[in-house]
Amino acid sequence: LSVTMYRQRQQDHRRTLGVLLLLNEILRGAPVPPITLAAVAAQVAVFLEMIPFLSSRYTQSLCLLPNRIMKRKEWIRLFAPLIMHADDMHLYYNMVSFIWKGRRLEPLLGPIRYALTLLSLAAASAVITVGVSSLLDDFVPGSNYSSQCAVGFSGVIFALKVLSSTYTPEDVWLMGWLPVPSRYACWAELILIQVLSPNASFVGHLAGILAGLLYTMGPLRWIVDGVASIVEGFIGGGGRGREDRDQRQRGYDSASAAPFEGGRTWGEERGGREGYERYTGGLSEEEQIRRAMDESIRQRRQPNYGWNYE
Template sequence: MRPPMQRKARHGLGLYLLAFQVMNVGLDKIPPVTLATIAAQVAIFLEVGDLERWFPSASAVCISPFLVWQRKQWMRLIFATFYHAHDLHLYYNMISFMWKGIMLEKKFKSIYFGYLLAVFCAMTSLMYIGVNMVLSLILDDPSYETSCAVGFSAVIFALKVLTTHYTPPGTQYVLGFIPVPSRMVFWAELVIIQLLVPNASFTGHLAGILVGLLYVKGPLKNIMDIVLPSGLFSQSTFFIYRFGFESYADSSGGSGTTPSAPMPDYDEYTGGLSDEEQLRYAQQESLHQNIGSNQNSNRMYPDLDDLRQRRQQRFQ
């Protein structure tokens, strides 16, 4: 998040850099919710169609305790998150979000990741209001109540907490040379960004970290899972992909689908591997099994019918 600027440069280097990076990664490599979120924020920045009516200026949508809590302008809680005052502000935020989105959307699947983004957008704004009100009381500084900010940075910091939580512990290098334990890297980035970019919203970034910690360490994930369980889509998708479903007819004559074996534990089979790694491993394993059982065969690829029979026998 950043303090608002009255006018924004709509056609600058940041937009060209963002377009280049997205095309370099490949549109087909960016999951749909991540890509749609980036496209929506670019459209808002460029004031496509009638969006200028909803996002006329930074001062019209920025978020502060005074405007939200005292003036009851609740729509700012959402609008401020998607507004960027400068093209480079948009570029840095979207590039950072793209890599986190690729990882997390792949893990959670698109439906839950979209749900996660919606909750984080609201929660980081509310947390920003709360943090500024608390600091205003503790420090007896009314400027925290009128401090107004825009941008997606708070959500990105919340996602950063998740990416470090779901990757193996180790050491990361901030700025390329400062070693930091991976579980603490977001705290280091919070301080370093503030030193390098003094006009960045420290409390906005802090709010994002706190929301992320509430998800991985606190009750937020459990509360969200009441509405939409985080493992629902990843487990069912993996089961369909790896084992398949077979049709059945029940005793009443109805039809439906049922798994050919009880639902396996997702983590037990994936071992933390990505979808591509799982597919590559399965292909290699199948090829080795086929070569071992068909040494006299000249086939280069595994027999798919034989592979299906082996899997059915394994889970009967």
């Protein structure tokens, strides 16, 4: 075996470690709802280069680069990079966080509405990233955000965190040892990630939060509700779909109106808490990610895969 071939195998093994850890997390954890699982599978397929035109060799030509989108109208850059990742651990940690949010939100919204919500948040976060980058370049001296290339699902994940915080306003999130009220968790995480990882896309994460606020404050949610009504009626949801939608709307409004009054959310009133417990095993996002990180460290220490890490 030549040195070149050996190094190539080492690189291939390292490239798939995050995928193996993610698969392990899915198989040994609570059930993953179908739309969430399909979204994860699609992103894993892209990372493993099962979709040729989205392979890693095209990352530079497909990444979300605001100045190319605005000047050359390269619209594919708005959407393709959202399901592409820089490396296996980038994919792994994003998907662990996404799975937790999907386990919480998909049973509450239902698969059709959740799928439409993901699409709307993806589009909104990408467009907002371009707009915010342009504004910052205009008003912040020396900034060059429009020339920063980004890939990853983090913007959508931040948007989902806003939704999760709205539907479960009584939650308290732990940022390490510091308890943070659910309402402010996404902002605290935005700052924390930027401190710990300066190369992270600050604008992309901020755009995700703003997209989440567009949904929770009305505009995006109204669009999703309208399209969901049509789809549910077309596939035979009929009156039941309208009834569910009305119940969700009442629960959403009550959760938004009294974020810290300790009242039950829509999910708890309609048995959603049982569904949430079934999908999450009762673990918070931080607990699940911490467990995944512990498993990652444990797996890295084992020689089962036949390679070592420095």
